[in-house]
Amino acid sequence: MTETYIARSSDVASRMLGGEMIIMSAADSTLFTLNQQATAIWNAADGVTPLSEIVESKICGAFEVDPAVAYQDAEELVRDLAGHGILLVSERPAEGREVTS
Amino acid sequence: MSLITELDSRAGKLGVPLSAHLDVTYRCNERCVHCYLPHDDRGEMTTAEIVDLLDQLADAGVFFLTISGGEPFLRRDLFEILAHARARTFNIKLKTNAILIREGEAESLRRFNLDSIQISIYSHRPEVHDAITKVKGSLERSIAAIRFLKSRGFKVTIANVIMRYNRHDYPGVQALAAELGAIFTIDPTITPHIEGDRGILALNVSRADLEEIFHTESLVGNLEEFCAPPVAVDDDVLDSVSCSAGHTLAYISPYGDVFPCVQFPLPSGNVRKQKFLDIWRDSPQLREVRSIHARDLEGCSECGHVGSCTRCPGLAYREGNMRGPSMADCEKSFARTGIPSRNMLRKAAFSVPLVQIEEWRSTASGAGLAEDDFGGGKDRENVLSC
Numbered sequence: 001m002t003e004t005y006i007a008r009s010s011d012v013a014s015r016m017l018g019g020e021m022i023i024m025s026a027a028d029s030t031l032f033t034l035n036q037q038a039t040a041i042w043n044a045a046d047g048v049t050p051l052s053e054i055v056e057s058k059i060c061g062a063f064e065v066d067p068a069v070a071y072q073d074a075e076e077l078v079r080d081l082a083g084h085g086i087l088l089v090s091e092r093p094a095e096g097r098e099v100t101s
Numbered sequence: 102m103s104l105i106t107e108l109d110s111r112a113g114k115l116g117v118p119l120s121a122h123l124d125v126t127y128r129c130n131e132r133c134v135h136c137y138l139p140h141d142d143r144g145e146m147t148t149a150e151i152v153d154l155l156d157q158l159a160d161a162g163v164f165f166l167t168i169s170g171g172e173p174f175l176r177r178d179l180f181e182i183l184a185h186a187r188a189r190t191f192n193i194k195l196k197t198n199a200i201l202i203r204e205g206e207a208e209s210l211r212r213f214n215l216d217s218i219q220i221s222i223y224s225h226r227p228e229v230h231d232a233i234t235k236v237k238g239s240l241e242r243s244i245a246a247i248r249f250l251k252s253r254g255f256k257v258t259i260a261n262v263i264m265r266y267n268r269h270d271y272p273g274v275q276a277l278a279a280e281l282g283a284i285f286t287i288d289p290t291i292t293p294h295i296e297g298d299r300g301i302l303a304l305n306v307s308r309a310d311l312e313e314i315f316h317t318e319s320l321v322g323n324l325e326e327f328c329a330p331p332v333a334v335d336d337d338v339l340d341s342v343s344c345s346a347g348h349t350l351a352y353i354s355p356y357g358d359v360f361p362c363v364q365f366p367l368p369s370g371n372v373r374k375q376k377f378l379d380i381w382r383d384s385p386q387l388r389e390v391r392s393i394h395a396r397d398l399e400g401c402s403e404c405g406h407v408g409s410c411t412r413c414p415g416l417a418y419r420e421g422n423m424r425g426p427s428m429a430d431c432e433k434s435f436a437r438t439g440i441p442s443r444n445m446l447r448k449a450a451f452s453v454p455l456v457q458i459e460e461w462r463s464t465a466s467g468a469g470l471a472e473d474d475f476g477g478g479k480d481r482e483n484v485l486s487c
Contacts, residue, residue, distance in 0.1 A: 011214050013192035015164040018115050022108060022164055024192050026214040029256070031104050 006054075006078055007047030007088045014042075025086050032086070037063055037070075038077050045087060047094030051078065108164075112349045117162035118381055119349040122363050125151065125182060126171040126355050131198050131234040133221075135264055135304050137292045138171065145355040148178040150373070152185045154353065157377040159189040163351075169196035169363075171355070174206070183213040192216045196260075199246035200239050207249035217256040220247060220283075223266075225273035233266055247281050257283040263314065264291055264304040275319065289314055290429055293419045295366050305429070311436040328437045331405045338408035339396035346414060347390035351381060361390050365415025367423070390414065390423070399425050404443035406434040 008014070013024045021039040023032045034042055040058040041051075051074060059070045081087035112119035126145055127138045146154065158166065166186055173179050174197060186193050195210075196219045202210075210218075220243055224230040230240035250257050259278040261271055271287055278285035289306055293299045306314070314320060321327040332338070342348060347361030347369075357373040359380050360366050369387050370380030381387065393414070396402050399422065401412060411434075416427035431442040441449070 012190070013164065013214075013216065014190045015159070015162060017108065017117060017119070017162060017164070018111060024164075024216070026192075026216060029216060031108075033104070033108070 002091055004051040004078065005047055005090045005093050006045040006051055007094055008042065008045050009086050009088055012086045023086055025084055027085055030084060041074055041077060109345060109349050112162070116382070117349065118351045119162065120165040120345065121158050121163045121350070122167040122169065122352045124169050124171060124355050124363070125173050125176050125179065128175045129170060129172045130175060130200060131172065131236050131239060133234050134266070135262065135291050135301050137294045137301070139296060140171065143356060146357055148181055150357070151182050154372055154377065155185050155189055157372070159191065161378045161381060164192055165194070166191035167194045167196060172198055172201070174201040180209060187213045194219060198234070198239070198243060200236070200242040202246035202249060204249050207246070207253050210255070211253055215255065217258055218250055219258040219260050222259045222261060222274055222277065224270040225277045226270060229267050229270055244281070247283060251282050257281070259283045259285050261285065261287045263287055263289045263306055265306060266304070268306045268310050271320070287314065287320055292364055292416070308432060308436065311432060315436045330438055330440065332408040334405070334408055339394065339402065341395050342393065343412050343414045347387045361387060362415050364413055365418055367418055393424055397424055400444050400447065401426050405440065406442050410434050
């Protein structure tokens with residue numbers, strides 16, 4: 001199975017508000033709000049942790065959801081955010097990535 | 102409700118300052134005739150102080166950060182400040198006159214992923230723009246900067262403050278913005294000087310000009326909607342607050358003073374003496390601002406415009422009462438709808454212009470009154486009339 005690695009784009013503005021993440025793309029000023037599960041994935045998107053591990057450690061344990069369903073939802077979210085350029089997706093871990101919160 | 106309005110509402114309920122406006126300097130390389138700021142340096146925050154403040158703002162929940170001045174490019178550490186703001190993932194808007202932005206500066210700004218850059222343009226004619234800024238060649242330099250920025254993909258907004266000197270030039274500025282690919286905004290409000298001088302208010306456009314501006318579809322959008330009669334007043338309206346100042350917005354001066362908004366110079370604390378979040382949560386002044394709802398406004402709460410008025414509490418504060426009306430906004434409501442505000446009617450009732458009436462004798466005879474009924478006399482030819 002090919003692993004997926006995700007990293008937050010450095011082009012976005014982001015802030016937590018009441019447990020949810022607000023993200024605005026600098027490219028087109030599109031504004032997103034992420035729910036708690038999506039926020040957990042966003043926060044863990046360091047470019048070096050596989051998506052499967054993120055889902056297992058940050059979603060399944062914390063939100064008591066079925067792992068297969070959680071992974072499917074996470075893949076859909078990642079595709080959506082990557083489509084807007086606010087999440088970078090790779091099949092390989094990033095090298096020397098600087099992780100910012 | 103737009104997503105931003107929804108976020109603002111949620112931030113308000115959570116007590117989070119979603120937006121902050123930070124003036125990094127009051128120094129400026131222009132001397133605009135309508136400017137409300139003093140331009141001498143009275144001890145600006147150092148780079149380290151601003152970096153620490155940005156950390157505090159991020160930790161407090163500030164998302165939308167406006168960096169302005171004065172002219173922010175007069176600070177040699179501006180790029181350092183922007184780099185730190187970028188690292189703390191703010192949505193950054195930069196306000197500048199842009200005359201120090203050349204090709205190199207435009208290129209350097211790219212790494213900060215700014216949301217937008219707002220540049221003041223007063224006229225498309227150099228003789229008008231430069232007369233307002235008092236800097237020869239300033240229009241040419243600002244336009245050149247806009248071209249540099251646009252060629253690098255920046256979102257640029259041209260802000261056109263309208264005053265008596267340039268009141269006929271907004272169509273030219275609007276056309277210039279279109280040619281440059283910039284967003285065009287107008288602001289027909291001149292603000293009193295932050296230190297109290299109200300003399301510059303004489304630069305405000307006339308009531309007729311304001312009416313013309315507010316009835317120009319290319320400026321205000323849907324005319325029917327914009328100029329609609331006031332909405333019905335109900336409890337929701339009376340429970341509402343004027344704006345985000347002090348609720349989800351804070352202003353910080355170059356000296357660390359915290360106000361509810363740049364237009365609302367109510368001293369609420371200083372970040373050199375207290376943590377920003379302590380000021381935000383505990384300042385008695387900010388608490389007082391937050392306690393004011395439409396139903397508490399003297400005069401305004403009984404005014405038909407209360408539900409749709411753009412009343413600025415800062416301007417009201419500068420007129421002497423943050424719970425009172427702002428005449429500039431009464432004028433705007435009137436210009437939009439043709440319906441005078443309660444405050445305007447009250448002022449009219451108390452105004453006593455000199456009016457010449459008919460000679461006493463003829464009036465008296467017509468009314469069947471004897472001269473002596475008024476103590477007699479020709480002195481009554483001119484009287485004060487309400």
